[in-house]
Amino acid sequence: MKLPESFYVADDVVAIARALLGKVLVTAFNGELTSAMIVETEAYAGVTDRASHAFGGRDTPRTRVMYRQGGIAYVYLCYGIHHLFNVVTNIEGFPYAVLVRGVEPLDGIDVMLHRRNKEKLTNTLTAGPGALSEALGIKTMHTGISLQSEQLYIEDRGFKIAKADIVASTRVGVAYAREDALRPYRFCVRDNPYVSKGKGL
């Protein structure tokens, strides 16, 4: 059920971003199982993509995990508050990653509500990269851990997303990336309420 390492090591990050729609992200920290179906992703295409942290081959303590072999988590802090969860892809030396921007809650909803200080389930629980990371308990300390571990992994539960229901658009919050901001690297499930509002489709 768990996606095999070969899924992540493939070299087409855009294809992986698409394929992740409908897959299930699972975390099991401190014995608290939570899971959610991925409904929105963005591809970050390595050294040639101005929107990527690894653009131009930038190699810093933060971005280093992106250069490792695919199949691990890249988590980093944005705006000093939000933990953003990415999946590292491709083989060692190629810093490609997929940002997960929206998920639909499946298991452990009570745990997620508690982590987010919420009373009832609404789409704001897990719509948006910072929100879903908090709901699933993912923090920067989890950066670099394997997606084959028992604490954090992605599995296929057989949910199928019809090709016609996958919408491609431009990425959110990357206006500074100039011409690369126009790349159609954002993928969401049509009409799913857990897709972040970032901007219109």
Place this chain on the structure above:
DNA sequence: CAAACGATTTTCT
């Protein structure tokens, strides 16, 4: 060693 900047969310008007 100091300064600027976000792959965002929340809250208030």
Place this chain on the structure above:
DNA sequence: GAAAATCGTTTGG
């Protein structure tokens, strides 16, 4: 719909 909050990472001196 707009603006503030907030701090680790990166970059320049």
